[in-house]
Amino acid sequence: xxxxTGTWGSISAGQSLTTGIIxxxxxxxxxxxxxxxxxxxxxxxxxxxxxxxxxxxxxxVNPDASVAYFVTVTCTQxxxxxxxxxxxxxxx
Numbered sequence: 074x075x076x077x078t079g080t081w082g083s084i085s086a087g088q089s090l091t092t093g094i095i096x097x098x099x100x101x102x103x104x105x106x107x108x109x110x111x112x113x114x115x116x117x118x119x120x121x122x123x124x125x126x127x128x129x130x131x132x133x134v135n136p137d138a139s140v141a142y143f144v145t146v147t148c149t150q151x152x153x154x155x156x157x158x159x160x161x162x163x164x165x
Contacts, residue, residue, distance in 0.1 A: 075162070075163035076094075076160070076161065076162055076163065077159065077160075077161050078159050078160045078161070079159065080119065080157045080158070080159060081116070081157075081158055081159055081160045082146075082157070082158060083155050083156065083157050083158070084116075084125070084146060084148045084155060084156060084158060085148060085151070085154060085155040086148050086150070086151035086153075086154065086155070087148065087149075088147070088148050088155075089145055089146065089147040089148075090145070090146055091129070091131075091143050091144070091145045091146075092143065092144060092146060092160075093141060093142065093143055094112065094114055094142035094143065094144065094160065094162070104135045104137060104139055104141065105133070105134075105135045105137070105139030105140050105141035106139055106140060106141070107139075107140065108134075108140040109140070109142070109164065110164050110165045111132075111164045111165045112130075112132070112142055112162055112163065112164035113130065113162050113163060113164055114127060114130060114142065114144040114160060114161075114162040115127045115144075115160070115161050115162055116144065116146040116158045116159070116160055116161075117158060117159045117160075117161055118148075118151075118156045118157075118158050119156060119157040119158060119159060120151075120152075120153055120156040120157070121152070122150075122151065122152025122153065123148065123150065123151045123152065123153070123156040124148070124149045124150040124151075125146055125147065125148055125149070125156075125158060126146070126147045126149055127144050127145070127146055128144070128145050128147065129143070129144065129145040130142075130143075130144055131143040131144070144160070146158065
């Protein structure tokens with residue numbers, strides 16, 4: 074499954090944050106969704122002069138058998154105080 078989001082969040086220079094991926098977690102109780110197999114997830118800055126690194130790809134199976142995917146995004150360089158970012162990815 075491949076995906077591209079619109080603006081997903083905002084990140085400041087030097088900041089790291091962990092975020093859930095587009096289809097999870099978001100079932101009825103907010104803990105996860107379907108198992109989409111192996112997925113690679115990448116954050117993309119929406120402003121020039123900004124560099125984001127995507128690390129710590131995480132797949133978690135919850136007690137209710139839902140699956141949640143997460144990625145940690147770090148802004149290593151920014152020509153401005155903060156940048157909005159998108160998420161892109163895909164898998165098997």
